[in-house]
Amino acid sequence: MQDPLVSLPGYALRRAANATAAELASRLVALALRQSDVSLLMLVEANPGATSSALGRQLDIQRANMVPILKRLEDAGLIARAPIDGKSQGLALTDAGRAKLAEGRTVIEHFERELIERVPQEHRAHLLPALNALWR
Amino acid sequence: MQDPLVSLPGYALRRAANATAAELASRLVALALRQSDVSLLMLVEANPGATSSALGRQLDIQRANMVPILKRLEDAGLIARAPIDGKSQGLALTDAGRAKLAEGRTVIEHFERELIERVPQEHRAHLLPALNALWR
DNA sequence: AAGCGAAAGCTATGGGCAATAGCAATACCG
DNA sequence: CGGTATTGCTATTGCCCATAGCTTTCGCTT
Numbered sequence A, B: 001m002q003d004p005l006v007s008l009p010g011y012a013l014r015r016a017a018n019a020t021a022a023e024l025a026s027r028l029v030a031l032a033l034r035q036s037d038v039s040l041l042m043l044v045e046a047n048p049g050a051t052s053s054a055l056g057r058q059l060d061i062q063r064a065n066m067v068p069i070l071k072r073l074e075d076a077g078l079i080a081r082a083p084i085d086g087k088s089q090g091l092a093l094t095d096a097g098r099a100k101l102a103e104g105r106t107v108i109e110h111f112e113r114e115l116i117e118r119v120p121q122e123h124r125a126h127l128l129p130a131l132n133a134l135w136r
Numbered sequence C: 001a002a003g004c005g006a007a008a009g010c011t012a013t014g015g016g017c018a019a020t021a022g023c024a025a026t027a028c029c030g
Numbered sequence D: 001c002g003g004t005a006t007t008g009c010t011a012t013t014g015c016c017c018a019t020a021g022c023t024t025t026c027g028c029t030t
Helices: A009-031 A035-046 A052-059 A063-075 A095-118 A121-135 B009-031 B035-046 B052-059 B063-075 B095-118 B121-135
Strands: A079-083 A089-093 B079-083 B089-093
Touching (some): A009 A095, A089 A095, A095 B121, A121 B009, B035 B052, B035 B063, B035 B079, B035 B089, B052 B089
């Protein structure tokens, strides 16, 4: 079948992202984590006390969409909220959160390594900078 | 804010795909087309008479999910179905479909060109092969 | 020729993720 | 002090994809 799409970087980007996201999701399901969960846990670990709004800005997740994510993580006992003032609350990992993140990070690291290894060596070093140029 | 995610190719892939998809979608809305619509129209044009199943296999869209897409395109008068035998039907562009695709292709070409131009020159040639290695 | 497995097209449903609109409470700043 | 911005939230919607299951038809094998 003739496929005029395969030569389009934008289409390849879409397909690659979909394929890899599905793969990662299937590995994270064993930990009862989603991709957004892990990225949030990693970001909270690196920035303890940050607010939901600030984290959302960093991840480009809107405030409204942070709510269910944080609720899920809090219900799972992975993060805790501490009031900063009357309207803001700082987030931090609980002990369980740190433990869960350790597991998640292992999965992520394996995943990222396999991703890179899939790319022919002569292109490897270019992938990250090229991708970053597309959105940063 | 400390961000441990930006050095992960998988995360960059996700962000880049999201950002570019949103951008393309916003340009296509003026044509009342979605990204899946345009890819389907392009594929049908290149393979007139192909069946829904075959197109779906090429695009990695399951049969069940092809239904609403094709229905939308047919309702818009962009594609037509012709029975091949009792259980299969060949798809082809209508005249309106060809006209709409011409508009869509213009948008896509602008989009793809801008995408590539966003990437520093020394990385450009590597983007497509690196992405293709991730899913093909 | 008959029968059976595979394929085609479809319905129905749900999950994940993101966008929008709007709201109440609070903080900040001139 | 008063207006404005910010925070966290509810509610809703849309897009995309996945699964399960159904009916009809095709095509191969016996």
